[in-house]
Amino acid sequence: MKDQLKIANKKFNSRLIVGTGKYKNMTECAKAVKFSGAEIVTVAVRRVNIIDKSKPLLMDYLDPKKITYLPNTAGCFNSKDALRTLRLAREIGGWKLVKLEVLGDKKTLYPDMIETLTSTKILTKEGFKVMVYCTDDPLMAKKLEDVGASAIMPLAAPIGSGLGIQNKINIQIIRNQTKLPVIIDAGLGQASDAVIAMELGCDGVLVNTAIAKAKDPFQMALAFKNSVIAGRQSYISGRMEKSLLGKPSSPIKGII
Amino acid sequence: MKNIKKIKIKINGKLSIIQHNTTLYSYLKKLKVPLKKVAIELNQEIVNKKHLKKIKLKKNDKIEIVHFIGGG
Numbered sequence: 001m002k003d004q005l006k007i008a009n010k011k012f013n014s015r016l017i018v019g020t021g022k023y024k025n026m027t028e029c030a031k032a033v034k035f036s037g038a039e040i041v042t043v044a045v046r047r048v049n050i051i052d053k054s055k056p057l058l059m060d061y062l063d064p065k066k067i068t069y070l071p072n073t074a075g076c077f078n079s080k081d082a083l084r085t086l087r088l089a090r091e092i093g094g095w096k097l098v099k100l101e102v103l104g105d106k107k108t109l110y111p112d113m114i115e116t117l118t119s120t121k122i123l124t125k126e127g128f129k130v131m132v133y134c135t136d137d138p139l140m141a142k143k144l145e146d147v148g149a150s151a152i153m154p155l156a157a158p159i160g161s162g163l164g165i166q167n168k169i170n171i172q173i174i175r176n177q178t179k180l181p182v183i184i185d186a187g188l189g190q191a192s193d194a195v196i197a198m199e200l201g202c203d204g205v206l207v208n209t210a211i212a213k214a215k216d217p218f219q220m221a222l223a224f225k226n227s228v229i230a231g232r233q234s235y236i237s238g239r240m241e242k243s244l245l246g247k248p249s250s251p252i253k254g255i256i
Numbered sequence: 257m258k259n260i261k262k263i264k265i266k267i268n269g270k271l272s273i274i275q276h277n278t279t280l281y282s283y284l285k286k287l288k289v290p291l292k293k294v295a296i297e298l299n300q301e302i303v304n305k306k307h308l309k310k311i312k313l314k315k316n317d318k319i320e321i322v323h324f325i326g327g328g
Binding site: 019020021022023026029042043044045046047048050051053057058059069071072074084087088089090091092093159160186206208209 | 321327
């Protein structure tokens with residue numbers, strides 16, 4: 001049986017979701033996405049530049065028919081703005097699978113979980129499939145599940161910080177308590193962070209800055225692709241038991 | 257010749273002066289907005305793109321045109 005990532009009844013072969021922000025240009029972005037092997041990319045909703053039409057469009061570089069666009073609500077600090085953004089996103093082309101992120105603090109970019117919970121409830125009722133960026137708080141994660149979230153996406157560390165997973169315990173508690181896919185979103189810095197996330201049992205990771213701001217984004221995209229595969233394989237293989245003392249790998253019997 | 261009435265509207269936060277009774281469709285066509293790749297709001301209400309030709313712009317209308325850009 002194929003080991004696929006299932007979100008809201010849609011199946012994906014890749015467990016790596018990548019962001020499309022912070023690249024030097026669209027060509028670099030599209031190439032990095034290709035290297036990453038991602039089948040889902042996050043995108044932001046912004047005003048069209050009415051005056052300068054020479055600016056390239058994301059859709060001309062990443063075909064939404066070939067790759068799943070996951071519209072986000074980046075930059076929204078309340079439920080009203082987040083709902084407005086996602087309703088518009090849906091209007092662009094029928095997108096129902098969305099990433100909700102309602103921020104609460106400009107310095108840490110920590111999510112405002114009260115606004116996030118309210119928004120999740122409303123969006124779900126409107127037929128959206130909501131993948132929710134959230135804190136690594138197991139209680140909040142449970143509440144999100146109860147109001148109909150399609151995926152729980154706890155942060156590893158603040159957005160764009162590159163600090164890696166700070167609270168493995170909470171991530172594991174969240175993973176073990178829910179039937180929903182758990183995707184680590186935000187804060188990963190290097191490929192090994194993705195391995196850790198996957199070995200904790202997470203269903204996927206979402207990476208943007210760690211790839212876009214690497215010296216070589218294409219190699220880093222490839223590194224993340226491989227690390228997500230390696231971490232997943234390691235997790236489903238079931239690791240050996242830990243021991244405080246040494247145990248010889250070669251048999252004792254027959255020593256000369 | 258009849259005087260053509262002009263009205264002020266706002267598009268993506270910018271002031272624009274257009275002819276009274278211009279339809280939203282003809283205005284967006286004139287601006288070469290790629291309709292299939294955008295979403296449109298008129299006075300904070302989402303506009304069904306099928307109805308663009310029926311909507312006539314009025315004084316002080318606020319239009320928002322959004323699309324997807326790179327983001328995390």
